[in-house]
Amino acid sequence: MSGTDENDPDTALQVDDLTVRYGQVTAVAGLSLRVPSGSVVAVLGANGAGKTSTMRALAGSIRASIDGRARLFGGSILGLSAHRIAARGMVLVPEGRQVIAPLTVEENLLLGGYRQRSRARLRELMAECHELFPILHERADSPAGLLSGGEQQMLAFGRALMSDPRLILMDEPSMGLAPVMVDRVMEAVEALHRRGASILMVEQNAASALQVATHAYVLDQGRIVCSGTATEVGSDPVVAQTFLGLREQAQAGQAAC
Amino acid sequence: MARWALAPLALIAGLAIAACGSSSGSSESGGSKEASSGTIPVTFVADQTGLVSYVGEKVIAGMKLAVEEINSSGELGKRKIVLSIANSNSDTATATTQMAAAVKSNAVAVFGPALSAEALATAPLAQRAKVVDIGTLSEDTGFLPIGNYIYRLTCSQLRYDPLIVEHVAKLGLKSTKIVYASDNPTLSEETTEHMVPELEKAGVKVQGTVGVPSTTTEFSSLATKLESGNPESIGLMVVGAANPDLITALRHSGYKGVIWGEQSATAGALVPAGELANGFFYAVDYTESLPYESSKKFTELFKQKHPKEIPYGYDANGYDAMKAFAKAVSLEGSGPVTRESVLKGMQKEAASGGFEGASGKTIFVGPEHRDIAVPGVLVEWKDGAEHIVKLGTPGLEQQQ
């Protein structure tokens, strides 16, 4: 199958009825969402809402039973192995960045461009990366493990960019970063967006995410409870209370359970 | 109730049940076994696999050849030898298990495995069950003293030291160095206790002995060490691939002197060294071209059975061990064969001067005449075959 049959050019990713189960535990229950081409879609939700499972299931990097459908630019991807999905132009920036610590920054970037056979294209992408994230140029030869958390996130973005993706999945890009770094990361997301990639991002930090998102979904207990444009979702009072304004309390409540 | 405590108890119960179940099939145990209607069951606990399987397989082949010959010639009347092979896996525990099973069976005699640890551990089982055990290769000095049922037919290097020493002296070689397998019980003792003093006595200067683990395969540094001081000859008291490997390393590093060795160089072990091994001499029990009538007969039989193979000493040992047994049986008349009658037969055979086997005239030596000795022969390896240099005489070595 030559894959990406463009039956709906406006849709980058269409997910229908996605269910992820680990043994008896259902992590994601019948989730449906759509990523329009050229949009930034944010999936918001607290810890344990099933966000990471969704991302990993879509990227083909999970050992669990998965049901439902997911079409990337019209081609079905559920059940394919991760490297095949990557080959179709979708790349996941995993939770916690997961840079390859012993490799240098440059080697990490080159690894991101693993499927780029053309050296010329690889050089172009590298230049683009360095332009977007100058720090990656400055520290090209230092092992990735020595970068700070924020720098590692830039590297993870740059590495994703190297594959020249049409859709980037981001799993909690702001996790574990200082507030000032969170803003930098969101700027980077915008920059990647401007460059032309569609983005699907899951975030706990809803306030920051909604600043850059065009569309948003709110996920709770593995289900979508609210969806719409970023402005709509941001102004929904229930959402605002439960997931935005009172986020800390919601978390505290969960921890108490 | 703690269930874990039940498990060992269940095991005990299980053992008991198994005992009831399997006891029905087995025959009575005891010292006086009697073979049923004309069959003579014997068991060979052989090193069919493991470290010395290259020996075991050949001994088995020789033994089977003897059984066929004896059964078809009517040498034992209507009675037929039935040979069972039990694999010792070159391992003491397996060997003892197999030997225990063999002495429990109705076998009237057993043939023991080759490794000295195996031989030493299995012989007491045979002795206790009062069944004649003919060890096939065990050279250990502690083997025969285990008891009066214990015999052995072993190509003992000890026996051939004089042949080699004499030849080294005869070639006019003034000096030698010896390399030996330091983890091989027989060879390390042999080298330091016998070879060195005897060579010195014969006027050959032993410039040094070098022990190496028998796992060694890369010998270039050892070859350089051996060559220093230019010994006129170098002796190899090593096993297996170390023979061709050492010869190759010595020749490739430019050594021009004489290289001699011991019997583990037989059975084609030198083939890998090609023509580099030409001129290498050592002593064995048997070689293809032995002139004795009984040897020729064995060679012919072997060639008929295995047209593509060359008979070697290990084949001859197996054949001779079985011949020794058959002679003992025939000396006890045509009655039923029992473990006791086998022992008596063996004793009669020893007293009557032995038998003619694959290796020639074979006699029983040692203090109690339980060490079965062949004449032996000094051979030289040339172009892929053994050539006779000198025939030995049985019982050449000092009586132990």
Added chain:
Amino acid sequence: MLQQLINAIVFGSVLTLFSLGLSLAWGTLDVLNLAHGAVFVFAGFITYELTKDSTMSFVPTLIVASLAAGAVTLALELVAFRRIRLHFPARRQAELSMLVVSVGAATVIGEVVSHQTSEAAFSPPASAFSIHRYSLGGSVGITNIQILIVVAAIIVAVALDQGIRRTRYGRAIRALAYDPTTTQLLGVNVGAVAAATMFLAGALAGLAGVMLAIYLGGEEVATGQDYLLTAFAILIVGGVGSIRGAIVSAYLIALAETAVVAYGPSQWRDGVAFLLILVMLLVRPQGLFARRRFQRA
């Protein structure tokens, strides 16, 4: 003295050829492949089979036997190691299972070879490769096969080191060693890279096996085990997964063993490797040449 130095360098080259594949498999895929020695002997056996009757010349023999050795290791990867990696998520269980599989494979390969050779030592005939000795003055000399082994070791070592450092495939191998999941997310077909790595490891063992079959007078099944135990010492001393470490420590250990054989109590030769393993693991478990260690996520 000079001759012993040459001996040590040749022996070090033999060890380098043998241990690089082992290091590659352990360092990247957590496979402590105890069948490596058996595969090495298997290549020698193939060499023997190819040359004993026919007149197949050296270079084609070398290639065929190395590929055969690679194929055997690849088969092991596809039949067992891959399945274990996918189905046993606990790394410790996977490592143990792969170790056990390799023990079983070593037995199977060894038994097949020993049956085919009637348990005896075997060697390609002298016609397969005619050995000459070149004198370097006095009693010092070196043979053409020794030169070939040293040259082959240098070429393989440099190629592997540079390949791992600089190529796309090399980066994928190093990434795989650190974090297979993320590596796959980046579009690397980790199954294929693992298969290629195991094939390469086996082929390297094969290359060593062919050279040794000609260099030594005769190989037997036990030969592989001896080299395997020495190779473990090399990996531990050099640092598991470090190609440069493996190369340097191969020559160091060759030097140490040669010194013990040439000037010391040669019967303790085996002890050198075992003692080094113990001492190194106690003093510097990461090996002499390991770089900064990053905790795996």
Added chain:
Amino acid sequence: MAIASISSWYAGNETLIQNILIYALLAFSVQVVLRAGVFSLAGIGFYAIGSYTAALLLKKGWPTVPSILAAVLLCILLGYLLALLLVRLRDLYLAMATVAFDLMVGVVATNWTGLTGGPLGVTGIPLVMGTLPIFLTAVGAMLLLGLLQRGVLGRSFEAIREDEPLALTLAIDTSRYRHFAFVISCVLGCLAGAYHALLFGTIEPTDAGFELIVLALSMVIIGGFRSWAGALLGAILLTWLPLELTSVGSWLNLVYGGLMIVLATWLPGGLLDALRALLRLPARLRLLLRSPSSLAATGEERG
């Protein structure tokens, strides 16, 4: 009559039983550490140390029990020291170190001729050992290992094996447990060696070499490493199989090797797990007849 037949069966199979029991002790020594996530094969080295110590003391005229006790005490001491040294190592590194230790013991035994008799080993050891003490020791070991598999201790071992950092956070003193398992393993190996030497009257340095390491590991893997019963099953099978497999003859080891590949790949719990699954089969079939969907729940693969 039953008693008579048991005794006659026993008389005929005494050596087999002795070997099974000795190998069971050796297999336990590997199993007890594997189960606790400590990949140590040091038990085989202690097999050699135990056999030499007991044999040499006995030959010096010591009585039997003190000889064995002295061997055990020496092994506890050495085992504890070795544990202190090696406790930092994990997984394959520990396996490697302990294999090196085992082989080093062999090299020392071969070359320290003055003490050990060199390559000839020790022969003519008085045959003072009977089956009963070995049997009782083996049963004792099973009880001990059974205890270690249950309760707090058992769960701690399990936790250390599955996830050591987690075990640490659960306030399990992992290094103490690792030490403990290590020393138990050494003692079991030591006893196996001592009994072997005293039972068969001979010990050579090669008796505890690489082959024995492979054999011990094979027994545990083929039987199943999660329980002592698996180790016992493996010991019984591998001791008894050569008697039954005479038709296989020279292909014996090929069968072992193939079995190890198959089991390690498809049945990591060993034959014991297969046996248990087989025993559960009737119950599961009944369940299936009643409600087919409920089977899926029990069919989940264990992590």
